[in-house]
Amino acid sequence: MSGSRIIAIIIVALIHIGMGYALVTGLAYSAFKEAVERVTTVDIEEPPPPPEEEPPPPPPEQEVAPPPPVAPPPPINVAPNPPPVRVQPNIPPPAPISRVVPPPAPPAPAAPPPPPPAPDLSRPAQPEGQARWQRRIIENYPSRALRREIEGTVGVSVTIGADGRVASCRVTRSADPILDEAACDDMRRYARFSPALDRSGNPTSGSWATNIVYQIN
Structure with a gap:
């Protein structure tokens, strides 16, 4: 490429750049001017202040009634000479005070004597028909003891x-064990008693003791 052609291309490029700059600058200015024209100026006016209220008229003066007439106080008569005061030189002694002594209170009545104690009705148990049931116990001699001819005396205590x-x-x-067992068994079976009594005379439990003699005749 020759030098003259290069210079021509550069000049053409510069012309295009200048034209573009001018075009852009003009468009920006026209847009700014159009925006300014569209802006509407609004003036805000403040309302006028309200008129001041006039003060109310003063109330009418009330007539004050004159005070009632006051009568002057009556004159006070002052005696120039007060009456003389009598002084009694000898004051009689006060009268003695009489004391009234009440009569003595009557003596309190004597307390009644305590009631006598209830009679003691207690008694121990007592056998009833002892001879009869004791004979039955002897007659009921254990057969084993008879065969072996065992004799003896057994002491028992019963409730x-x-x-x-x-x-x-x-x-x-x-x-002997045979006689001991027979003695207690027969006492439970045949013996009868009048029960023991407590202090009030009511039947209660008691105890009794005896000896049973076993002897072969």
Whole structure:
């Protein structure tokens, strides 16, 4: 490419650049001018202040009634000379005070004597028909003891209930196991008693002791 052609191209490019700058600048200015024209100026006017209120008229003066007439006080008569004061030189002694002594109170009545104690009605248990039921016990001699010819005396202590029957029995003197067992069994079966009584006379439990003699005739 020759030098003259290069210079021509550069000149053409500069012309295009200048024209573009001018075009852009003109368009920006026209847009700015159009925007300014569209702006509407608004003037805000402040309202006038309200008129000042006139002060109310003063109230009418009320007529004050004159005070009622006051009568002058009556004159006070002052005695020039007060009456003389009598002084009694001897003052009589006061009258003695009489004391009234009340009569003595009557003596309090004597307390009633305590009631006598209730009679003691207690008593121990007592056998009823002892000879009869004791004979039945002897006649009921254990057969085993008879065959072996065992004899002896058995001591027993029994507890009698409120019904007069033997409630329990224990051997206090042993003779032989056969006779000991037979003695307690027969006491429960045949023995009868009048039950023991407490202080009020009511039946209660009691105890009784005896010896049973077993002897072969």
